[in-house]
Amino acid sequence: MTITPDSTARDQAGAVRAGEISARELLELHLDRIDARNGELTAIVSLDPERAREGAAAADEALASGAEVGPLHGLPFAFKDTHEVAGWRTTYGSVLYADHVPATDELIVERVRRAGVVVLGRTNVPEFAAGSHTFNRVFGTTLNPHDPTRSAGGSSGGAACALAAGMVPLADGSDMGGSLRNPASFCGVVGLRPSLGRVPTWPQPNHWETTSVGGPLARTVDDVALLLSVMAGPDPRAPQALGDPGSAFAPPLRGSLAGLRVAVTTDLGGAFACDREVAAVVAASAGTLASAGARVDDEVPDLREGEDVFRTLRAWHFQATFAERLAAHPDAFKTSLADNIRAGADLTGADVARAYAGRTTLAHRVREFFTTHDLLVLPASQVPPFPAEVEYPGAIDGVPTETYLDWMRAAYLVTVTGCPAVSVPFGRTADGLPVGLQLVAAHGRDRFLLECAAALEVLVAG
Incomplete structure (x- = not known):
């Protein structure tokens, strides 16, 4: 087998272990x-x-010595520039941290490094990972590899772009309002937002903050499972971590869609506007799923509390995290992020309590939905990749957007349920831009979700 940068991560790692190609x-x-x-x-x-060449040489020497190596041994890797990597510049896309070099790895980095990767750099992000379009004043704008006049999405936009362009075989990311799923959709790769607690985070200022999670991106579902097997698993430093070991998610995946109960929706019952071309791709998935033996309907869970829940908890989190820095450096924040931070200052304890009560209601309602359905299918992003020179689309199918969050409802309404969700490439617009299908399963069913995604991937490949 000839290995190229476009080969799967599993094939690349296997070839290194077999001595068919060196890490160098x-x-x-x-x-x-x-x-x-x-x-x-x-x-x-x-x-x-x-520095990457030094790492590759060390990887080859370890293999030659007969040392036990990890599942990602020798794979080139670039960590998202919001994840702290010891000894490596970590900017968060902010001018305030343009020269920041952490002393220690955060947990997700610690695990991926232990699996044997060769670090070569970082992947670009929006300022403090806020917003689903990747641009900042430190490095500039990440462009879409399918059309460099378009956005690559965000906040894991550099990661998704690098994958689609064959610069790395795997990538890490994080997701609060769609930051793994949106760029996966825009760039035509696979992005998984795991169940809450599946990929623990450490350190973080609030261990009980549960809107943002880390997760994997790759060009295939099988490779996403490979990286998840490294990232997942409990850690004593993360009190909300789920107990399943990471090995439970390792490929190969052997899924089937036959007999599954699947709900397909383009707008969650009118909860958000959707671009017509995106909606047509999502609607077409109903026929594809039915042809594979799934029982398809259009019933959807009621997520009406999700809007208030997400925006309240996001503003609360941003105000707690960034308010002091914004006060000290008001010109160092983009306007949309500064406004989001300031919105948190006006919240009361009653507002936050209402949001958590709403989230509890959502969790119960979605749990009940998944007693009669196995999967919920909807757009990963409400729009196709938009022009890179704008911060966010001004309208969706004629419906104006007022903030930089309005076009991400398809993702963030799922965020607040706590359920795992994956974006899988499914179709393209008339201009050839990728469209991702978002598959959602019940909390804790990450392996099942990946098996379904793998089965769908086979159907799409044809």
């Missing part, structure tokens, strides 16, 4: 691809080829 050779293939495409796309930032 694999790294050079990816550095060549980065050299060819990154100048235009700005997906990889803080690139350090020489």
Whole structure:
């Protein structure tokens, strides 16, 4: 088998272990691809080829010595620039942290490094990962690899772009309002937002904050499962972590859609506007799923509390995290983020209590929905990739958007349920831009969700 930067991560890792290609050779293939495409796309930032070459040499030496190696041994990797990597520049896309170099790895980085990756750089993010379009004043804008005039999405936009362009075989990300699912949809890759507690986070200022989670991106569902198997599992430092070991999610995946009870919706019963081309792709999935033996209907859970829940908890979290820095450096924040932070200052204890009560109601309602359905299918993003020079689309199918959050409802209404959700490439617009299908399963059913996504991927491949 000839290994290229576009080969699956499983094939690349297997070839390194088998001695069919060295980690050094694999790294050079990816550095060549980065050299060819990154100048235009700005997906990889803080690139350090020489340090990466040292890491690849060490990986080859470890393998030659007979040492036990991890499942990602020798794979080139670039961590999202909001995840702290010891000794490596971590900017959060902010001018305030343009020269920040952490002393320690955060937990998700610790686990992926332990699995044997060769770090080569970081992936670009919006300022403090706020917003689903990747641009900042430190590195600039990440462009879509399918059409460089368009957005790559965000906040894991650099990660999704780098994957789609073959600069890395796997990527990490995080997701509050769609930051794993939206860029996966825009770039035509797979992005999983795991169940709450599946991928623990440490350190963080509030261990009980449960809107943002870490997760994997890859070009195939099988590769997403491979990376999830490394990221997932309990840790004593993360009190809300689920107890299943990461190995429970390792590929191969053997899923089927036959007999599943599936609800397909383009708008969650009118909960959000959807671009007509995106809606047509999602609607077409009903026939595809039915042809595979699924029982398809259009029943949807009532998520009406989700709007208030998400926006309240997001503003509360942002105000607690960034208010002091905004007061000290008001010009260092983009306007949309500054407004979001200031909105949190006006919240009362009653507002936050109402949001948590609403979230509890949602959790029970969605749990009941999944007693009669196995999957919920809806758009991963309400729009296709939009022009890169705008911060967010001004309207969706004629419905104006007033804030930088309005076009992400398809993702963030799922966020507040706590359920796992995955974006899988399913179709394209008339202009050839990718459209991702969002599959949602009951909380804790991450393995089942990936098996369903893998079965769908086979159908799409044809």
